[in-house]
Each structure stands twice: as C-alpha cells, then as structure tokens.
Amino acid sequence: MTPRTRTARGGYRCAECGHLAMQWVGRCPSCQAWGSLEQAAPVAAAPTRTRVAAGAPTAPARRIADVALDSARSRPTGVSELDRVLGGGLIPGSVVLLAGEPGVGKSTLLLEVAAKAAATGRVLYVTGEESAGQVRLRAERTGAVHDELYLAAESDLGAIVGHxxxxxxxxxxxxxxxxMSTGDADGTPGGVTQTRAVTVALTGLAKERGLPVVLVGHVTKDGAIAGPRVLEHLVDVVLAFEGDKHSTLRMVRGVKNRFGPADEVGCFELRDEGIVGxxxxxxxxxxxxxxxxxPGTAVTVVMDGRRPLPAELQALVTGKDIPSPRRAVSGLDNARVAMLLAxxxxxxxxxxxxxxVYAATVGGMRVVEPAADxxxxxxxxxxxxxxxxxxxVVVLGEIGLAGEVRRVTGVDRRLAEAARLGFTHALVPPxxxxxxxxxxxxxVRDVGAVLQAIR
Incomplete structure (x- = not known):
C-alpha cells in the first residue's frame, strides 16, 4: 500500500496561527487576528510520512552539570528598580522586550539605562522613530550623555548589523x-512579516555574539503588544511599562522572564529631569x-506581583433620599465596589x-485584588x-457575600511592610x-462585627 499523499495547493496562510484559507479575508477565522493572512506558495505533493536525515551537530552534547555558568550571569544595568524586575540585570545574549503606551516614558527610561551601561562598556542606541538630534536633546535634559554611548538613526536591519x-x-x-525592516522579508515596516523577521534576526545575532538586546515595542489600543503573537515567544524577557498620564507614577511589570521571577514590579517616578527609581x-x-x-480613609497593603505596596483607599458618602444616587470609582474595580456596597x-x-458613593485610590495606583475589601x-x-x-491602623481581608472575612495570601509580607512604615495595629482575617x-x-471574622465599632 502506498503512503497517503497530499495534493499541491496554495491559498493564504495566517502568519500568527498558521491557518490556511483558500481565499484572502481580512480577519483570520481561527485566531481572529486582523491582516495576518499572507499568500502561501503551493506545496508540492509529498508523502506525509518522511524520514529526516541526520545532520552534524553544531556542538557535542554535554552533561548539564558541566555547562559553564559564566556566560549566564546577570550584569546590573545601573537602574536598581529595573534590575529588580529583570532578576538582577541583563544576561549576555538575552533579548528583552519593553512594551508600553505612547508617551509613558519607554525611550526616556532606556536612554538612562544606556547611559548607565556606557560607564562599564560600549552601548549602541538605535532609533527609528526620532532623529539623532531629538534623542540628543532628551539626553541633555536627563543627563544621559556619555562618551561610550553611540547613537544611530536607522530603520534598516542591514545597516544596524553594520553598526x-x-x-x-x-x-x-x-x-x-x-x-525596523529588512529586505529579506515582504510587507511594510510594522507589519506582521517584517516585525517577525527582524526579531528573529536580532535574536539570532544576540545568541551568536552574546550581545544583550533591548527592544522597544508598541501596544494596541486594548493594551496588547502590537505585532505577531510569536514576538513574545521569541524574546527572553517581556516587560510591560505602565502608568497613568495624569500621574507621575510609572511601573515596570514582568510578564515573562526566562532568567528570574515573572511577577516582579519596579516603581519609577517621572520627573522633569527624567525617570527616577x-x-x-x-x-x-x-x-x-x-x-x-x-473620615473616609483606610490603609491596606496590596501585593503587586512579589512586592508589597501600601495603598490608601478613600471614600466619600454624601446625600440622603436621592432617587438615583451616583457611584463613581477611580483606581478600583467597579463590579467589586458595587458588590461590596450591597x-x-x-x-x-x-x-x-x-x-x-465615591471611592478612589491615592497616587494613581490601581487596586483590583480582593485583599483590599x-x-x-x-x-x-x-x-x-x-x-x-x-x-x-492597617486593614487586610477579603469579604464574601455572606459578610465573612476571608484569609488572603502573603499576610506576613504585608504586615512586615506595614510595620516598617510605622503602623502599630492591624485588622486581619482569622x-x-x-x-x-x-x-x-x-x-476579624465578620464585617458587621468590626463595623459596629465605628459609631
């Protein structure tokens, strides 16, 4: 019996999930990605069961205990809050993707990182969005000028490799x-094909030469990283740079980290002279x-990743016998607040x-965990x-629908942080x-019992 063969066919293949469609559509029927279908070359008929020929290994396999760790040691960037999220610093050959909304301060932060790293080695900063003069102006303002910091305004991958x-x-x-773009791939800069091709090339270059690479990424209007989903799989570390435009607080949150914990958070403050940890x-x-x-204020400690952070919650209750009273929430989950009021x-x-009822947090912090109930x-x-x-007084505890106060995780770390800040009394779950x-x-076992003390 002859093996089953597949017939030659072309069509359009999704660049993100690989789904094959016979005609082009704007949205992939499988993964729902927009504009990801590209024309696929016809596949020649071939047996489905094939034998892969053995090739020469690039290096002999070694016992894991014999693998040297010197090339995998982290090197501090000079920015302590960023080192906290990275797990100690940058690993030689690692690729880090820093994504965030426009204007949140990604370029300012990385320019400071580049200047600090230039004190111990040569740094190349490649910009494809601004001119060299614009980056120099920012460097003058933030004090990020260094003799070993080199700047190149390029958008072609070949030119970057030349530098x-x-x-x-x-x-x-x-x-x-x-x-960035490359002549070896089709599509326009910023498209799925070009972004993937450039990332693959830079990742291979980083691994080959032991060169740490930091990439700045855009985000879509719903907060996801722009480009193909495979972009997050290619890199070693994915960091999310978050911040409210009306607040000076900025947070770098670890989303993926192959070299350390992926739930660390670094805090920064945006100032006129730059970003300060x-x-x-x-x-x-x-x-x-x-x-x-x-009246109307209470302090709790929330866990943002592995880091305990104090949070002040404020509330204002006004009026009486209002037919349609208003509820306004800032920095809290609307559904959680509505449930808590009931x-x-x-x-x-x-x-x-x-x-x-008006409820809000202080300092632009976003509190969503139930421990603040x-x-x-x-x-x-x-x-x-x-x-x-x-x-x-510091307060910890989740409230259930029956009014019971439930236990929360990390109580010891939360109380230790509260004690360090000078709090001497804590209301906690059983x-x-x-x-x-x-x-x-x-x-505290029941919310009604503790509220009886407030008269």
Whole structure:
C-alpha cells in the first residue's frame, strides 16, 4: 500500500496561527487576528510520512552539570528598580522586550539605562522613530550623555548589523522594533512579516555574539503588544511599562522572564529631569501618612506581583433620599465596589442605597485584588458615619457575600511592610499568623462585627 499523499495547493496562510484559507479575508477565522493572512506558495505533493536525515551537530552534547555558568550571569544595568524586575540585570545574549503606551516614558527610561551601561562598556542606541538630534536633546535634559554611548538613526536591519560589526557594543537598544525592516522579508515596516523577521534576526545575532538586546515595542489600543503573537515567544524577557498620564507614577511589570521571577514590579517616578527609581514608593500611595486621621480613609497593603505596596483607599458618602444616587470609582474595580456596597447594606446595616458613593485610590495606583475589601468597607462606613479610623491602623481581608472575612495570601509580607512604615495595629482575617514585633493584630471574622465599632 502506498503512503497517503497530499495534493499541491496554495491559498493564504495566517502568519500568527498558521491557518490556511483558500481565499484572502481580512480577519483570520481561527485566531481572529486582523491582516495576518499572507499568500502561501503551493506545496508540492509529498508523502506525509518522511524520514529526516541526520545532520552534524553544531556542538557535542554535554552533561548539564558541566555547562559553564559564566556566560549566564546577570550584569546590573545601573537602574536598581529595573534590575529588580529583570532578576538582577541583563544576561549576555538575552533579548528583552519593553512594551508600553505612547508617551509613558519607554525611550526616556532606556536612554538612562544606556547611559548607565556606557560607564562599564560600549552601548549602541538605535532609533527609528526620532532623529539623532531629538534623542540628543532628551539626553541633555536627563543627563544621559556619555562618551561610550553611540547613537544611530536607522530603520534598516542591514545597516544596524553594520553598526554592530563596526562598534562591537556590549549592549544594543532598538527603539522601536515596529519601525525596523529588512529586505529579506515582504510587507511594510510594522507589519506582521517584517516585525517577525527582524526579531528573529536580532535574536539570532544576540545568541551568536552574546550581545544583550533591548527592544522597544508598541501596544494596541486594548493594551496588547502590537505585532505577531510569536514576538513574545521569541524574546527572553517581556516587560510591560505602565502608568497613568495624569500621574507621575510609572511601573515596570514582568510578564515573562526566562532568567528570574515573572511577577516582579519596579516603581519609577517621572520627573522633569527624567525617570527616577523609587525603592520606597509609599509616599506616593499614602496621602496623609503621619497626619491627623480623616473620615473616609483606610490603609491596606496590596501585593503587586512579589512586592508589597501600601495603598490608601478613600471614600466619600454624601446625600440622603436621592432617587438615583451616583457611584463613581477611580483606581478600583467597579463590579467589586458595587458588590461590596450591597454586602455592607445587607450584612452590616450600613444605609447606602439612597446616597451617592465615591471611592478612589491615592497616587494613581490601581487596586483590583480582593485583599483590599475590608479596608474599602471601613473607608465607606467611616465616611458614612463621619468617624475617622486611627491613623496607625492597617486593614487586610477579603469579604464574601455572606459578610465573612476571608484569609488572603502573603499576610506576613504585608504586615512586615506595614510595620516598617510605622503602623502599630492591624485588622486581619482569622488564622493570619504571628504579628511582627511592635505590632498588635486583631482578627476579624465578620464585617458587621468590626463595623459596629465605628459609631
């Protein structure tokens, strides 16, 4: 019996998922990606079962214990908050993708990284979005001018490789990957084919020469990284640069990291002189820390990845007998706040259905984890009854629909951070462990019971 063969056919193949369609469509029927279908060459008839010929290995296989680790040691970038997210620094031959919204400060941060790295080696900064003069102006403003920092305004991959051969840099920064193109691939710059081809070439170059490469990536309007999904699989590290345009707070969040934890967060503050790392960002998140207590405020500690961060929640409850009261939320999850208001009214007897409720965070922080439920409930009740909580109290706990207070993860790390900031009393769920030295803890089992103390 002869093996089954496939017939020759062409069509259009999706560049992201590989789906084959007989005619071109604007959206892939399989992965729903837009503009990803490209004309595929006809496949010659061939047996489906083929034998792969053995080839010569590029290097003999070695026992894993004999593999040297010197080439995999991280080298600090000079920016401590970025090193925290990277897992200690840049690995030789690694490719890092930093993605974020326009204007959030990606180029400013990487220009500072390039200047710090130039103190210990040669750095090549390639820009495809700005002219060399524009980058020099930013460098003058942020103090990122160094003799070993070289700048090239290029968008062709061949020209970039020529610069690398001439300069032999110790670090390459490409701003941005969507502006680069190569003559070996079809399509326009920024398209799926070009972006993938350039990334594959730069990744191979990095591995071959042991050159760390940092790529700047664009994001779409829904926050996803622009370009093919395979882009995130090709690189070693994916970082998300986040920040509110109305706040000076910026966060670098690890999304993927082959060399360290993928849930670390680095905090930065955007200033006129550039971006400055913030090892202790509590001043941004605690508006009235150390001041007199005010009704409608409560402090909690949230876990952003592996990092405990203090968060001040504020609430304002105003009006009475309003037919259609307004609920406004900033920095919190709308659905979570609405559920919490219903639990407070049903389980704790706090009258809120006829009053307007406003809830927000301080410093542009986004709080979505349930561990902040009890703190928000105390802030709302404090605002409703116009009674301030003590300024030295920190609150932790998730609230269920039955009004019970549930345990949260990382209580010991949260309480340690609160104790470091000077808080002496904590309201925590049952069985939360031992309090740090100098801190008193009170276990709370039901939200109604603790709210009875606010009169």
């Amino acid at each position: 690398i051969d001439e300069l032999r840099p110790d670090l390459l920064v490409v701003d941005s990957i969507q502006t 913030m090892p202790d960002p509590s001043g941004l998140f605690l508006a009235r820390f150390g001041g007199p207590p005010v 639990v407070l009214e049903k389980r704790a007897g706090v009258r809120l259905h006829d009053a307007e 009890l703190a928000l409930a105390l802030a709302i009740t404090s605002a409703r009854r116009d009674v301030a909580l003590p300024s030295d 069985d939360s462990g031992v309090a740090p030295a100098g801190m008193k803890i009170t276990e």
